[in-house]
Amino acid sequence: MPLLKDEDQKYLRAEFARKLTGPVKIVFFTQAQDCMFCQPTEQIIRELLPLSDKLSLETHAFAPGSEEATRYGIDKIPAIVLVGAKDYGVRFYGIPAGFEFSTLVADIIDVSRGETSFSPEARDKVRAIAKPVDIQVFVSPTCPYCPPAVRLAHMAAIENGLVTAAMVESTEFPHLAHQYNVAGVPRTIFNGTVSLEGAAPEALFIEKLLEAAR
Amino acid sequence: MPDIPTFDIAIIGGGPAGLTAGLYAGRGGLRAAVVEKLMPGGLVANTERIDNYPGFPEGISGYDLAQRMQAQAAKFGAQFVSDEAAAIAIEPKSFLVRLSSKAQLRAKALVIASGAYPRTLGVPGEKELLGKGVSYCAVCDGAFFKNQDVAVVGGGDSAVQEAVYLAGLCSTVTVVHRRSSLRAAESLQRVAFRNGKISFSWNRTVVAIEGGTQVEGLRVMDKETMKEEVLPVSGVFIYVGYHPNSAVVKDLVQLDENGYIVTDENLMTSAPGIFAAGDVRRKLVRQISGAVGDAATAAVAAQQYIENL
Numbered sequence: 001m002p003l004l005k006d007e008d009q010k011y012l013r014a015e016f017a018r019k020l021t022g023p024v025k026i027v028f029f030t031q032a033q034d035c036m037f038c039q040p041t042e043q044i045i046r047e048l049l050p051l052s053d054k055l056s057l058e059t060h061a062f063a064p065g066s067e068e069a070t071r072y073g074i075d076k077i078p079a080i081v082l083v084g085a086k087d088y089g090v091r092f093y094g095i096p097a098g099f100e101f102s103t104l105v106a107d108i109i110d111v112s113r114g115e116t117s118f119s120p121e122a123r124d125k126v127r128a129i130a131k132p133v134d135i136q137v138f139v140s141p142t143c144p145y146c147p148p149a150v151r152l153a154h155m156a157a158i159e160n161g162l163v164t165a166a167m168v169e170s171t172e173f174p175h176l177a178h179q180y181n182v183a184g185v186p187r188t189i190f191n192g193t194v195s196l197e198g199a200a201p202e203a204l205f206i207e208k209l210l211e212a213a214r
Numbered sequence: 215m216p217d218i219p220t221f222d223i224a225i226i227g228g229g230p231a232g233l234t235a236g237l238y239a240g241r242g243g244l245r246a247a248v249v250e251k252l253m254p255g256g257l258v259a260n261t262e263r264i265d266n267y268p269g270f271p272e273g274i275s276g277y278d279l280a281q282r283m284q285a286q287a288a289k290f291g292a293q294f295v296s297d298e299a300a301a302i303a304i305e306p307k308s309f310l311v312r313l314s315s316k317a318q319l320r321a322k323a324l325v326i327a328s329g330a331y332p333r334t335l336g337v338p339g340e341k342e343l344l345g346k347g348v349s350y351c352a353v354c355d356g357a358f359f360k361n362q363d364v365a366v367v368g369g370g371d372s373a374v375q376e377a378v379y380l381a382g383l384c385s386t387v388t389v390v391h392r393r394s395s396l397r398a399a400e401s402l403q404r405v406a407f408r409n410g411k412i413s414f415s416w417n418r419t420v421v422a423i424e425g426g427t428q429v430e431g432l433r434v435m436d437k438e439t440m441k442e443e444v445l446p447v448s449g450v451f452i453y454v455g456y457h458p459n460s461a462v463v464k465d466l467v468q469l470d471e472n473g474y475i476v477t478d479e480n481l482m483t484s485a486p487g488i489f490a491a492g493d494v495r496r497k498l499v500r501q502i503s504g505a506v507g508d509a510a511t512a513a514v515a516a517q518q519y520i521e522n523l
């Protein structure tokens with residue numbers, strides 16, 4: 001059964017036609033067995049692909065430490081990397097379903113254009129960051145407050161090459177949720193240390209990001 | 215400075231009220247913008263199951279209902295603006311809405327459909343343990359408490375409904391309520407009373423939420439004996455009412471003592487051209503069906519207002 005209804009497909013096709021400027025390669029790391037959410041994640045990607053000729057797919061069977069996994073820094077699956085004019089450091093670990101589907105779509109558009117909807121002040125601050133920051137945003141697919149948190153993180157990655165950002169679907173990676181003591185989403189973790197609770201406005205997100213970059 | 219996009223109606227908030235206002239305005243041939251800071255759907259999107267919205271005798275998930283409402287508004291041409299209305303200025307025959315991203319938009323009439331946000335208990339531990347066992351959204355965070363013991367604070371529809379949802383995931387759910395009976399609808403109460411995993415702690419007020427890095431217990435006080443006890447739970451879900459999201463219009467329209475927007479029978483506020491619909495408005499019942507009904511009235515009244523400008 002297709003996930004995207006006819007009218008959703010029509011809407012997305014029009015949206016992509018209007019907004020995508022450059023090509024976006026979806027790099028997908030998967031595994032045939034022992035990965036409950038790999039197949040459903042692949043289905044989501046496969047249904048998106050035909051909606052724009054700017055989209056392409058590159059699938060890799062996941063092997064820890066393999067050349068591709070190392071190149072993209074992938075250590076768990078299912079994993080999605082969105083590559084536009086370059087690899088901006090935008091990652092999804094776990095299925096981008098439910099509310100996170102909208103995040104995936106918005107990210108594809110930003111990566112294609114190589115630009116984000118940050119306010120000019122926020123953008124300047126993000127671009128000025130001179131130290132690497134890795135952001136993990138813990139979510140659940142049923143969390144309506146989570147997409148804005150993931151979007152802010154991914155937008156920061158797009159604006160600054162030193163910033164990488166990942167959505168982490170908490171229920172698929174309980175060990176990580178446990179490691180960071182996550183019992184509520186969204187939770188944004190910067191460089192494994194600085195933490196931000198809930199769906200924060202842009203200004204607060206930037207403040208925490210700069211704190212981690214100090 | 216690029217041209218400021220101009221609409222007939224700007225609708226602030228994309229919950230059931232905002233989406234319905236968008237639908238009616240769009241169908242009425244108006245250029246309508248729905249400004250939503252989070253996700254379209256509002257509070258409905260964080261509700262597991264809705265059993266009292268007419269037309270869905272089997273019930274419908276909040277997420278599904280929200281998506282359908284959004285699709286219907288989009289179908290009639292409502293435009294979605296993913297941003298927060300930060301300030302509103304009244305101009306001659308129009309309104310200027312400043313958004314958090316610093317973008318602006320202009321409209322001849324406004325429908326305020328910004329809903330309400332969950333009230334906090336204001337007890338020690340609540341802020342500190344947010345996301346570490348304290349939650350206001352069972353569908354978001356319930357999965358973290360699989361096979362654990364949790365408490366739900368409150369006695370209204372939302373509290374009881376979410377207790378039933380959590381009982382499907384957790385080992386036990388204790389509903390802590392400051393009175394000796396629930397305010398929730400009879401049918402909900404019956405479902406909860408029949409559920410073997412749900413128990414009730416009556417006449418208790420919450421004193422504190424305890425724990426270090428995680429919630430370890432909920433300290434409650436018996437209102438009659440004044441005795442305190444600690445319920446050993448790892449999650450506390452709080453449903454104790456709402457505050458209206460009316461800050462953006464607080465200096466422009468009349469609010470009641472609790473901050474809800476006061477309207478006339480056509481849902482116009484004290485400021486001509488500004489209408490209000492849904493939970494943000496002063497009224498007795500705050501439900502989806504009411505929000506949707508409000509929005510139909512507000513959108514049509516706004517259209518008449520524009521035609522008479």
Ligand SMILES: Cc1cc2nc3c(=O)[nH]c(=O)nc-3n(C[C@H](O)[C@H](O)[C@H](O)COP(=O)(O)OP(=O)(O)OC[C@H]3O[C@@H](n4cnc5c(N)ncnc54)[C@H](O)[C@@H]3O)c2cc1C
Binds near residue numbers: 254266462
């Ligand atoms: C757990 C729970 C269970 C419920 N169960 C039921 C049920 O079974 N049946 C039922 O009928 N009702 C139920 N309700 C009540 C129902 O959800 C509300 O009555 C309904 O959502 C009100 O709709 P609304 O559009 O007025 O406001 P909301 O749904 O609150 O939507 C308001 C929207 O406005 C946005 N917003 C606020 N301020 C701004 C701003 N400045 N700029 C941009 N956007 C803004 C918010 O992000 C939000 O999305 C339940 C509520 C909860 C919390």
